[in-house]
Amino acid sequence: MSVLITGVAGFIGSNLAKLFIESGETVLGLDSLSRGAIDNLVDVIADSSFHFKVIDCSDQIAFVSAVIDFHAKSPITEVWHMAANSDIPAGVNDASVDLKDTFMTTFNVLEVMKALHIKVLAFASSSAVYGDHGIERISEVSGPLLPLSNYGAMKLASEAAISAAAESFLDRAFVYRFPNVIGVPATHGVLLDFVNKLKVTPDRLDVLGNGSQQKAYLHVSDLIDGMLHIRRNALEKMCVYNLGAEDAGVSVKAIAQSVVANASPSAKIVYGTGDRGWVGDVPKFKYSLDKLKKLGWAPRLNSQQAIDKAIAEIICQERNAK
């Protein structure tokens, strides 16, 4: 019996792989290595229970044959589908990026699960499916769902296809709506962006937007813990959970200041204009985690603690990368 992880060399996928391998599972990990990196798999790549293939999951023929081959030797009972585009602005400029890397990967995952009778799917969705709900505390039943970016749109499209599959041929589907997740191995996101900008210009940090955007952040250690808690305890067949910190979040300004203080204390911070960093950026965002709390889980770190921990980790990661 084994678990398939798509996007295994990415930020979330690599953390999941480590945890599954540590708990004795056999893992088939797939990644196109377009945004993920083999270095992220350093803790598992030599383990005999970990099987890695460089596969673009949006390439139906290559993907399906790799899964069929593996399944014949070690039946897959569960899929953790983490492969997706993670570069939101890239998808705003070119809609085919999220179509291919986020939606078509999901479509192909569902097709192969249907064909091989694999019945349990866990999916990395996003708070971006909600769009801009102003000051409303957003719960899992909040509507309308009007995503502002193709990233959010193709996450919602994926959820929709999974919902239809749950009605038709899956036994269980777990849809995790993440907010901003931080930690290592960092592959993208505002913290890595700031740390890397300061490596190039140690005396100056340019911030997109006026810095007033404020969001909740979840540390990846809490994210993984929360996903597994839901996997073990939730009862619905098609099961959707907000997963995040419930605090008011941390502003981009405060993040910029923390990164500067830790990475390059003498740098001057220069802000742009407007309250959105890019098309599709939601300026403020507040989650209701009532459903998840009722299931008996809450994150250990609040947004500020998660930011502090992740800044330290990312500075260390980038030093080692030199």
Place this chain on the structure above:
Amino acid sequence: MSVLITGVAGFIGSNLAKLFIESGETVLGLDSLSRGAIDNLVDVIADSSFHFKVIDCSDQIAFVSAVIDFHAKSPITEVWHMAANSDIPAGVNDASVDLKDTFMTTFNVLEVMKALHIKVLAFASSSAVYGDHGIERISEVSGPLLPLSNYGAMKLASEAAISAAAESFLDRAFVYRFPNVIGVPATHGVLLDFVNKLKVTPDRLDVLGNGSQQKAYLHVSDLIDGMLHIRRNALEKMCVYNLGAEDAGVSVKAIAQSVVANASPSAKIVYGTGDRGWVGDVPKFKYSLDKLKKLGWAPRLNSQQAIDKAIAEIICQERNAK
């Protein structure tokens, strides 16, 4: 200045084309003729303001070049995107049907609008985006959106992509969430299905499910009127409206009895089991039309009146088709 209608030879598209031509617009109508039929265009096909091409809008190259060619001669200012799969069970059996005919047509429409700076889009969405909300009166802000069929999933995926486009490059997007629409030219649906079954076996009508499914129906004349009312009067940039009848609807059993009474009074009605006709069928469904009523519109016909009118029209259509 002209209007592009995709799926122009289908049920809704052909009614729209007729209305636009009557009100003096120039129309480019595209249809793959896979489910639509040239016969449906009898009222407009000879009009010099109507320009028809057989194009599969999911074929990006063919579709985009046809639109670019036409736009160069008669600039398109508005797109009414009606092309979609309308066969829900077909899409349950093979997810690629709704992917191609519903979602990829929307994706291509958005790509060509972005490229040509066409700023206004009207889209035929569906009550199927909501999934099963039990006895709740469903409004436009109801959640969660968990469609039960690939049909509903790819309508929701289309809405999501349109929402992101409205944030990025469209001026206005009108998303109409239809319930069951009836009338002529009937190309699919329960009424046509029953009428045609009785043509084959005039003494017996087999009904999928136990007949208890109850839904609201809207006559196509009301649908078109409602869509244009929203187009003229709604103010939001990304504008989503439920469009339907607000009554409790009519059961499949009552519909079967009406069709038999009108088409073949001696036929015996034989019911299946279960309260769903097929995977993805929502057994009961109740719309809130408060938003639309606030905009000053309500359908002229209730569900029963719409059914009665449509049965008469469809029996006549099918007699003429002999």
